[in-house]
Amino acid sequence: MSNRIDVRKTYKLFINGQFPRSESGRVYEITSAGNFLANPAQASRKDLRDAVTAARAAQSGWAKATAYNRGQILYRIAEMLEGRASQFVDEICAVEKLTPTKAKAEVEQAIDSWVWHAGWADKIASVFGATNPVSGPYFNFTIPEPVGVVGIFAPEKQSLLGLVNSLAPVMLSGNTAVLVASQSAPLTAITFSEVLATSDLPAGVCNILTGLKDELSPWMASHMDVDAMDISGIAKKNQAQLREAGADNLKRIFAFSDKQSVARISAFLEAKTVWHTIGV
Amino acid sequence: MSAFEYAPAPESRAVVSIEPEYGLFINGKFVKGKKHFPSINPATGEKLSNITQASNADVDKAVLAARSAYQKTWSKMAPAQRAKYLYRIARILQERAREFAVLETLDNGKPIRESRDVDVPLAAAHFFYHAGWADKLQHAGFGSAPKPHGVVGQIIPWNFPLLMLAWKIAPALATGNTVVLKPAESTSLTALLFAQVCQQAELPAGVVNIVTGDGAVGAALVNHPGIDKIAFTGSTDVGKIIARSVAHSGKSLTLELGGKGANIVFEDAAIDEAVEGIVNGIFFNQGHVCCAGSRLLIQEGIHDEVVGKLKVRMAKIRVGDPMDKNTDLGAINSAEQLMKINELVDYGKKEGGEIWSPQCTLPSKGFWFAPTIFSGVTQAHRIAREEIFGPVLSILTFRTPQEAIEKANNTPFGLSAGIWSEKGSRTLWASNQLKAGVIWANTFNKFDPASPFGGYKESGWGREGGRHGLGSYIKGGDHE
Numbered sequence: 045m046s047n048r049i050d051v052r053k054t055y056k057l058f059i060n061g062q063f064p065r066s067e068s069g070r071v072y073e074i075t076s077a078g079n080f081l082a083n084p085a086q087a088s089r090k091d092l093r094d095a096v097t098a099a100r101a102a103q104s105g106w107a108k109a110t111a112y113n114r115g116q117i118l119y120r121i122a123e124m125l126e127g128r129a130s131q132f133v134d135e136i137c138a139v140e141k142l143t144p145t146k147a148k149a150e151v152e153q154a155i156d157s158w159v160w161h162a163g164w165a166d167k168i169a170s171v172f173g174a175t176n177p178v179s180g181p182y183f184n185f186t187i188p189e190p191v192g193v194v195g196i197f198a199p200e201k202q203s204l205l206g207l208v209n210s211l212a213p214v215m216l217s218g219n220t221a222v223l224v225a226s227q228s229a230p231l232t233a234i235t236f237s238e239v240l241a242t243s244d245l246p247a248g249v250c251n252i253l254t255g256l257k258d259e260l261s262p263w264m265a266s267h268m269d270v271d272a273m274d275i276s277g278i279a280k281k282n283q284a285q286l287r288e289a290g291a292d293n294l295k296r297i298f299a300f301s302d303k304q305s306v307a308r309i310s311a312f313l314e315a316k317t318v319w320h321t322i323g324v
Numbered sequence: 325m326s327a328f329e330y331a332p333a334p335e336s337r338a339v340v341s342i343e344p345e346y347g348l349f350i351n352g353k354f355v356k357g358k359k360h361f362p363s364i365n366p367a368t369g370e371k372l373s374n375i376t377q378a379s380n381a382d383v384d385k386a387v388l389a390a391r392s393a394y395q396k397t398w399s400k401m402a403p404a405q406r407a408k409y410l411y412r413i414a415r416i417l418q419e420r421a422r423e424f425a426v427l428e429t430l431d432n433g434k435p436i437r438e439s440r441d442v443d444v445p446l447a448a449a450h451f452f453y454h455a456g457w458a459d460k461l462q463h464a465g466f467g468s469a470p471k472p473h474g475v476v477g478q479i480i481p482w483n484f485p486l487l488m489l490a491w492k493i494a495p496a497l498a499t500g501n502t503v504v505l506k507p508a509e510s511t512s513l514t515a516l517l518f519a520q521v522c523q524q525a526e527l528p529a530g531v532v533n534i535v536t537g538d539g540a541v542g543a544a545l546v547n548h549p550g551i552d553k554i555a556f557t558g559s560t561d562v563g564k565i566i567a568r569s570v571a572h573s574g575k576s577l578t579l580e581l582g583g584k585g586a587n588i589v590f591e592d593a594a595i596d597e598a599v600e601g602i603v604n605g606i607f608f609n610q611g612h613v614c615c616a617g618s619r620l621l622i623q624e625g626i627h628d629e630v631v632g633k634l635k636v637r638m639a640k641i642r643v644g645d646p647m648d649k650n651t652d653l654g655a656i657n658s659a660e661q662l663m664k665i666n667e668l669v670d671y672g673k674k675e676g677g678e679i680w681s682p683q684c685t686l687p688s689k690g691f692w693f694a695p696t697i698f699s700g701v702t703q704a705h706r707i708a709r710e711e712i713f714g715p716v717l718s719i720l721t722f723r724t725p726q727e728a729i730e731k732a733n734n735t736p737f738g739l740s741a742g743i744w745s746e747k748g749s750r751t752l753w754a755s756n757q758l759k760a761g762v763i764w765a766n767t768f769n770k771f772d773p774a775s776p777f778g779g780y781k782e783s784g785w786g787r788e789g790g791r792h793g794l795g796s797y798i799k800g801g802d803h804e
Contacts, residue, residue, distance in 0.1 A: 171465070176790050180451070180771035186776050186792060251669065271781070289570035291564050294579070294782045307800065315792045316756045317776045321766045 055084040055230070056143035057254065058237030060098035060140065061247025066091050074132040074254070076138045084230045087255035089263045092222065095251035096269055099193045099220035103246030103268060106191050107218030109246075111166035113141055117161035117244050118216060124239040124277055125155045132204055132232055139229045154205040157304050159277060161212035166307060183321040188313040190218035191296060197257060199277045203229035205303070207236060210274050212222055213308035215250060219272075222251045222264070226277070230254040258282070265289035265297075272296040328640065328705075333649040335436045340427045342513065345374040346538060347384055348517035351389035352529025357382070359540075363512060365692045367646050367655035375512045375771030378535040380544050383504070386533040387550040390475040390502040393530030394581065398502050399472065401528075403459035410498055412444030412525040415666030417448035417490075420521070424514055428486055429646045431513040433690070434609055436647050446771055447490035453773035454498035457794060461499060462543040464791055470798040473502035473553040473576055477545035480515075481558045482508035482657050483612040483713075488557055489515050491788045493532060494773075499552070499797040504533045505801035506545060510658045512536040517756070543569075555796065557614075557761045559711075560737070560782050567785075578786035578796040580614065580778055582711040587617030587768065588754065590725070591626045593744035597766065603770040605742055607641060607653055607695050612661070614783075615740035616750035617768050619708055620697075620719045621728050627721050633698060639682040641695050653715060656691040665693050665714035672698050672707040677718070703734055711737070725750070729757040738780025742768045763788070 056063040068088035136147040172188040199206030203226040225233030265286040357376025425440040435530040480488040507515035554574040562579040605617025646654035677698035686692040701718040752764040775791035793802030
């Protein structure tokens with residue numbers, strides 16, 4: 045038995061529901077204790093643009109799905125995560141040098157957080173919406189809507205938990221996402237995309253890139269078809285320049301201190317107020 | 325068809341006394357300025373007063389006063405007491421409503437009917453509404469102990485001078501911030517009269533400070549290290565400049581910017597009502613409205629009927645003396661704005677739009693532009709893409725509801741939209757599809773302090789009014 049050669053996994057990008065290599069042909073090496081682990085893709089500007097195109101194409105359909113339906117798909121993702129738990133534990137142990145006990149705890153926390161978020165999908169309109177008592181014969185209400193396409197830079201540490209806590213609040217309200225994984229620990233993100241691919245999630249709703257943040261983040265910030273960004277995973281000293289670049293199309297750009305919070309949901313909502321006349 | 329003849333019904337200006345020169349309002353007192361610029365009545369060209377151009381040192385003093393008031397007084401005051409000052413201000417605005425309306429019309433050029441019936445009562449309502457929030461913020465959905473930012477710098481435009489002041493100052497004070505506000509260069513007078521209201525209300529010194537001047541004063545506020553948050557209403561171009569400046573300072577920022585609102589008339593609309601709504605959408609306040617319905621989208625089958633009726637209706641618009649109570653369309657606010665309107669209208673003609681205005685005699689002095697429509701406009705025309713900010717309507721057509729939505733959303737802006745249809749499910753369907761922060765179904769240009777206002781995309785960040793608007797003035801209220 046011991047002389048069997050492992051079948052290794054090729055870690056690729058996740059764009060529009062498919063697993064392409066980077067069009068640039070570039071990869072970077074991930075090692076564990078000096079030993080080779082994987083050659084994940086080093087995404088190019090073209091890959092990023094393709095991912096944004098896929099996210100834009102998927103956005104209106106995802107937003108139009110009923111909140112109950114989105115909630116069910118998100119819950120399905122949690123079910124698939126649970127089934128893959130041991131694979132995530134192995135990857136976290138190998139790449140992030142955590143003990144199996146700590147890695148297991150992180151994976152469990154990530155799955156539970158995903159479930160928490162799944163339950164929010166059909167609550168946000170009640171919690172963040174309003175009917176407004178205007179002075180006149182109008183029925184006036186405010187509803188939260190997704191902001192659109194959101195670029196996410198996942199935290200460098202806690203690669204799975206960080207990904208979950210930044211991706212789930214964006215997706216649950218009907219946004220679509222282009223997520224750039226932890227640069228030093230990208231393997232869990234790609235395994236996560238395999239979960240998404242088997243969870244009835246429409247293609248393009250979530251796209252996952254691996255690569256160099258310094259390279260990808262200015263491209264994301266200056267992309268005119270990205271509506272908002274979560275830059276929690278970007279070093280503080282590099283955040284201002286992204287905010288400046290993002291001003292070209294007035295991107296909503298946030299960095300969060302909390303891991304799991306309602307604020308991360310509400311930040312990626314737009315309030316739409318509708319005035320309807322009342323009369324016979 | 326000639327317009328119905330009306331005898332002139334001028335409002336008296338005796339109710340206002342304009343001083344020959346105004347200083348700055350800092351720490352509860354008027355402070356004499358060194359440099360001045362004239363404020364003129366755009367309807368006549370007459371000079372109304374000299375306004376102070378605040379220096380950087382003046383801005384420093386105002387920020388210091390606001391900081392001191394925040395630390396010593398305003399942040400320590402029980403919220404219920406804070407509320408009472410806002411109630412007082414609301415009441416004084418109501419008591420002095422006529423004075424404010426007349427002054428606003430003289431300074432801005434808008435018809436007295438609008439300043440009297442819209443600007444001033446809504447400004448008072450904003451203070452009254454927000455007064456009640458001051459001691460209920462823990463119930464507003466921003467956590468159990470919401471905190472203010474501290475000192476807020478506010479920069480407002482010239483189209484609704486007093487109303488924009490109210491939109492800015494009322495929520496800022498209700499949530500416990502102190503304020504340094506800069507009115508627009510061409511419309512400072514009602515802000516300076518508001519300073520007197522603060523004095524009458526015995527608002528603690530430094531809670532509201534007003535610095536007048538041009539864009540340099542605004543830039544000094546934006547870049548001032550003593551300011552925690554900037555709130556700006558104005559053009560998208562300036563909004564982007566501010567966003568870039570603020571990127572490096574960590575200041576919180578809300579923006580209410582430009583728009584190119586689509587007003588969609590479906591073939592099942594009540595045509596006469598729609599025509600009234602179209603007129604209100606684009607000619608209210610001379611079209612100096614960020615949420616104006618400046619792109620009219622008419623379903624093809626009713627295009628000729630709607631445009632025909634619109635022309636008949638436009639021939640009845642009374643253009644002229646803003647102080648006349650019969651006037652519908654007043655003066656363009658400044659020579660500069662008139663130039664911008666003319667420039668875009670010239671492009672409209674060059675690019676092949678068919679221009680039409682009713683017969684009307686414009687006054688010989690001041691700045692004027694006749695109500696104007698362009699038909700045969702396509703999405704590629706500049707007048708369909710850029711904000712004109714004047715009484716100029718671009719008319720496009722559509723065949724299917726889907727096409728209407730696509731055209732309406734085909735803009736980097738996302739502030740407002742209008743829908744005209746007698747079918748309830750269609751208005752709700754369309755309001756779902758439109759990417760805009762404020763949508764009016766079978767009405768247009770309605771505002772209320774309880775109703776959140778603000779834009780998607782390049783029309784801005786954050787909301788003003790309603791529960792949502794409070795978030796702009798609460799620390800992390802825009803996201804955490």
